[in-house]
């Protein structure tokens with residue numbers, strides 16, 4: 001399995017540069033970056049730049065020295081990546097792996113580090129450990145890691161990444177120096193998508209709908225996600241006239257088809273959680289417009305429809321109902337990972353929606 005060395009993303013250059021210019025190094029860094037804005041790529045760039053034997057003047061890995069070649073061949077002896085095994089699932093692996101891929105970083109993965117950090121560095125330089133997303137360390141793994149961070153092995157750098165610091169043990173946070181990796185500005189994200197995916201004129205709409213998560217947009221663009229999102233929004237735009245039962249039937253089918261496509265290796269386009277997120281964002285936008293408290297944030301291109309909907313019920317009454325429903329959707333989102341019967345659930349939600357007006 002080969003592994004590419006990523007170029008430092010334009011919106012991470014300042015963070016990357018700043019770290020390399022530091023004169024005092026910590027042994028552990030916690031990088032906090034908004035979800036799906038390329039934080040993992042920044043970690044890989046840090047690792048490559050440290051393990052590269054002839055980095056360039058901007059500190060980036062050269063891509064052709066012995067260190068870089070070992071990274072590309074996924075066989076650098078002084079380099080470990082800890083992430084949930086679900087990240088590594090391909091069809092090929094799934095057939096040979098008896099246990100279910102995990103969404104968490106386990107204690108066994110942390111213990112495996114000992115075999116590397118207790119030996120001297122193979123190539124005479126620093127050793128690098130990447131841990132992402134760090135909030136997926138389960139409790140035992142987090143405690144084991146804490147012990148390692150409390151008695152840090154020599155010549156070893158730890159880079160942890162998270163988009164949700166609140167989920168990390170405070171004791172782990174306190175052992176790390178914190179760095180912030182920002183999300184890209186809209187224009188920077190659009191440039192990136194235009195050059196790495198394809199020149200498309202609807203990137204701005206897609207970035208708004210996904211709250212600026214540029215990597216998520218890039219990943220989902222290969223699936224029917226945005227087509228379905230558009231269909232969904234156009235149905236919601238009908239307000240009380242939306243056919244809730246029909247919509248539930250359609251999206252129940254789309255969710256089942258997406259799960260099947262995922263089994264054959266495609267990125268998951270939609271599931272129950274996604275549908276609830278769309279509803280939450282639609283309600284957020286509708287609520288802002290009804291309160292005249294700002295513009296649509298996610299469904300900007302549907303602003304005329306949202307404005308029309310906001311006028312279909314007395315503003316005060318609608319705002320109260322929207323507020324209550326937002327609370328309800330938060331609860332539904334928590335239960336979305338294990339839906340008992342998607343069709344019935346969708347019918348209930350869509351009926352509630354039509355009753356807002």
Ligand SMILES: [Zn+2]
Nearest residue numbers: 052062065068
């Ligand atoms: Zn190199």
